[in-house]
Amino acid sequence: MEEIAIKIGGCLSAIVGIGHCFFYRGFGWEEDFEKTRVLTAKVLYTIHLFLIPMFFFFSYASLVHTKELAGSTPLGIAMSTFYAVFWLLRELWQITYFRSSMIKGFEKLHYFLVICLFFLWASYSYPIFSHFL
Template identity: 30%
Template sequence: MEIHFWIIGCLFIALALSHIIFPRYFNWKQELSKLSLVNRQIMLVHSFFIALMVLLIGLLCLTSAHELITTTLGKRISLGLGVFWGARLLIQLVGYSPKLWKGRLFETGVHIVFTVFWTYISVVFIKTYLA
């Protein structure tokens, strides 16, 4: 099971680092300029802290896999992470309009990759809690 935590840790760190390109890729300078100052700053601050949390979860998985798998506290943390990422999977499936990805090759691929990613992560964390 520890290998799964290592894989998840590496994937989360990569995901956190990918947030660096979000502003340019999603054209945030122009897109967010339409928002009020408070909404623009909320978007930027929240995105930063999401990336930071994803990075920290990745580091936790890399450095504390054994504890997450074998200790009572670790299993409870794994349950919380499983529920959290399970909710993220649900949002992936029903929270985003299919208009964003259907009929678009790259976007459909990203949708599928993240659906598989959130499923894998949720299953590993929940299975860890139940073991």
């Protein structure tokens, strides 16, 4: 069951990576970045751009090195723990930060993200918790 959870997390990580490839156009960043300082726009774009390979790396690691991430090695446990905490914090951020500043038309996206982020957290935390139970 631990390996199935990691593989689900890997598929979801790939979906998140693909989704992030469309942020620039989908959220109209070109127009927004024209209204902000050049340095701010470049920093925000760079941070976003370099998150994409991280999502794809974790997707690859989850789908190819499933057994290790499911708890068969200390490095695998450490990586799964990091990714579980990452997604838990990202979900808490989504719930608290975006809830108060919801933009009309993005409500469905907000709730979809809350559900996806929960499953990403659960996928990577399940193997960790199962070793302690």
